[in-house]
Amino acid sequence: MTSLDKPTDREATDQDAESRAVTEAALFEAFGGVRGMVETVVPGLLFVTIFTINKNLHVSAIAALAVALLLVVVRLAMKDTVKHAFSGVFGVAFGVVFAMITGNAKNFYLPGMLYTLGMAVAYIVTTLCGVPLIGLILGPIFKENLSWRTRNPGRKKAYAKASWAWGLILLAKCAVLFPMYWWADTTKFGWVLIALKIPPFLLAVWLTWVFLAKAPAPIDVFAEMEAEERAAQEAKDAGREAGGARHRREA
Template sequence: MTSVDKPTTTTAAQHARTAADAKAVTEAALFEAFGGIRGMVETCLPGLLFVTIFTVNKDLHSSAIAAVAVSLLLVVVRLIRKDTVKHAFSGVFGVAFGVVFAMMTGNAKDFYLPGMLYTLGLALTYLVTTLFGVPLIGLMLGPVFKENLSWRTRNPGRKKAYTKASWAWGLILLAKCAILFPLYWWANTSQLGWVLIALKIPPFLLAVWLTWIFLAKAPPPIDVFAEMEAEEEAAKAAKAAETAP
């Protein structure tokens, strides 16, 4: 091996490590933002319990009570363990809206309607914000990566990745709605519930995987918090130098 080859090999190894680190950071950030496996379980369990009980006894009240109870239990477990409760609380609110809606109409299928409308609204939000050049996934993940909105003007490669990811989320959720809303009118409560449960995780995992792919290939984020800290330290140093005898 010549002396010229060694730096090339070292540089290649450094690039490989940097790419691996970027992928690991991206994976960790996505898990934090979307709740990981536990968040998915907490999202699915109340609806799964509702449709299981309703399939067995066709009783809206007992199914609703069980769904609310398990949602509250998940929050209590999070509080006891001193974990973040945002995903568990979102599950409680989602179940509560579904229960109230179903109780008001007397139609058990309406337990799922608020969640379906939320999914449709979220899909449209992903698509509209992307069309206006401010992709929602970038707004969500920017603070997680400590880059805030720097990707909009200072990091075009990451803006492109966020744009692709937001298109993916919007289209995947829109496709999910295209399946669920016809079933809301044509299928019975149990059929709709089981299809909804079946479509709960796979589209989500597909969207997360595509986001990971896009961001893993994008330039690293600009840590604006580190930049602000460096500027503050530089200002303090300059002020100290001015006041020094």
């Protein structure tokens, strides 16, 4: 490579900026951004606030479920994606059912805690198996699908680091919450759980961004397939033209 072929500092900076922007957009789409975080926190926050005031399980549960449904309705009215809001509704609904059946307000949080533990295990196990979960989540968003597994080792390494980060952070969160579930009162436990909703999540997302921003660019397998289809069509068209020309010469 000659000096003329090498990218200039400005070009390299532009490429880095573009890579970071693409990574930020993918993470925003995958995890819902600020709005997704709000939709995750608000139902639980409303539940613990009402329960702290009046200690009424039924009112607290119904209010949490109602606001979760309202968030979905708002999404639908704005014709926005509803996957994050729907996941919040299902989580709140399971919590309400657990709390109502057992009569224990603390069990409102149990399904979410079990889900967090399951995700922590999934991140770690899939990474140990060579298929880090964060790569499975973000691969389709980056339009690379599973190409990173065999064709982009640097990117696979970044996904592995990010998955380890998610798994360990979620395990640390569980290490705080599960002991408190057994000995803390419902109000104290609820406020601690709300306080631990966003910070661990932001830390995991930030580390994912750091690892992927430094990784090689994703391989756009969709663009490759489109290019192959165009090449095949062009070859087919060229074959027809050649056959037509030969037929005209013979005639």
